[in-house]
Amino acid sequence: MSKNSKAVVSFIVGAAVGVAVGYFLNSDAKDDMVSKLRYEADKLKEKFRRKKEQFEDAVENELT
Template identity: 35%
Template sequence: MNDQSKFIAGLLLGAAAGAALGYFLTTDKGKEIVDEIKSAAANAGEDVKEKVKQFESEIESAVEKGKKWANDFGKETDTSTTT
């Protein structure tokens, strides 16, 4: 099979697959599957947003603890060097 024949075969196969998929998506079952995918994608997006908010909160807490620790450590160092 030469390159031109392979190209035409691939083109026809792609067109057939596209037509079959297009037909399937217009059926009731296809529409139902599309709706389920949309719903799952929306839920996943909300889950990601919630995880990001949780992560931000944990980071802020860790930063505050670090600041407090550094401040306390600085006070201990200042006190021990002046006595």
Template identity: 70%
Template sequence: MNNSSKAVVSFIVGAAVGVAVGYFLNSDKKDELVDKLKYQADKLKDKLKKKKAEYDNALEHELA
């Protein structure tokens, strides 16, 4: 796939995502979508904090 094909595909995907986000933000389900996104973001943040703590402990153990 050449660069211009990749650019066209990227543009189409980006436009589709933009349309979907715009639709949801203008719909009655906006608050529900925002709550779900916040929940998923919090879960990801907690998971990353846990992984960082595990990594820090493993690194500390290796250096000790």
């Protein structure tokens, strides 16, 4: 594949992705997906916080 054809394919793929993102950002599904992502992010933060506390407790118990 030549450089010109790669550039054309890249441009077309980029344009398609841009159109898809633009459509998504203007749709009603955006709000639903954002709230789901926030919920999952909060769950992961809480899980990480608990694991961090467990690790800190384990290290503290080993040092005493």
